[in-house]
């Protein structure tokens with residue numbers, strides 16, 4: 001049986017602002033993407049929440065609800081810095097850490113009982129260290145899978161600590177509204193209501209056939225999730241056999257250009273890492289997570305292996321265009337993974353590839369030159385057309 005910990009920071013952005021400006025402590029702090037015009041709230045302290053202020057609400061509305069609130073513009077870089085510190089703590093316990101966003105991560109601590117203690121012990125330690133070392137409060141949930149661990153971390157927020165045991169999972173779920181299931185958004189919820197399904201317990205009563213008929217593959221997932229069954233693995237961002245980077249948009253996007261821009265940046269990032277470590281990759285994978293948390297990956301394996309930004313980008317872009325359905329779907333996260341790594345090949349091998357027409361020398365030379373310029377003068381010195389505003 002697996003042991004998964006989900007750590008979720010409480011009112012993360014607002015808490016970091018309080019940390020950096022002690023005068024804000026205990027006040028109604030509201031962090032917005034932009035405080036003018038059409039900005040939305042990205043985080044609100046628990047004091048602000050008492051007045052009904054919520055994430056994703058227009059800042060203008062938050063001002064009406066909480067006129068004495070302290071409105072602060074978001075400083076994503078600072079939050080990313082604190083997020084790195086969090087990851088460093090998590091990785092002292094296990095390399096199997098999957099960050100979901102700046103303030104949330106899954107840890108797979110299966111099999112660590114003998115060395116580090118059971119999941120409950122590790123979870124408590126992590127919670128305490130976040131408080132002692134970073135001065136921040138986290139809610140921690142523990143369960144036999146990701147779904148239940150995340151559910152657990154949300155049950156007693158803020159400062160929560162909840163363990164769901166394997167044998168308690170159905171009992172925990174029975175009376176909860178279906179919206180508590182990861183991926184059940186307003187659309188699914190509405191469809192379930194039409195079928196007179198309001199709680200997870202009611203969902204569990206329905207046969208698999210009926211759910212598949214109504215929701216396709218997603219119906220299959222609902223059938224198992226309603227029983228607290230979720231086999232999805234914790235996927236570490238760092239794996240010595242691959243290099244992976246992902247980016248979660250502050251708000252879900254439908255704009256293809258914005259998606260391509262981020263994918264290009266991630267491509268620069270992963271290929272830069274390959275060059276630093278002297279390896280090349282054979283397999284290129286694009287990851288897209290939609291707003292309903294459905295995640296798809298599309299891969300291609302190429303010969304010869306490469307570490308060239310433009311080469312990888314061309315494949316990433318092609319995978320996106322040909323293998324990913326974006327039409328009208330909002331995207332929450334994008335990622336690029338390079339795997340099937342091999343030490344940078346010898347010149348001899350490269351020449352063999354050239355000889356066999358597997359590469360064009362001019363192309364390769366141009367790209368090498370471009371990569372050298374980027375390396376020397378930093379990312380952005382050679383801006384791709386698509387990156388220009």
Ligand SMILES: [Mg+2]
Nearest residue numbers: 008009010103
């Ligand atoms: Mg949070």
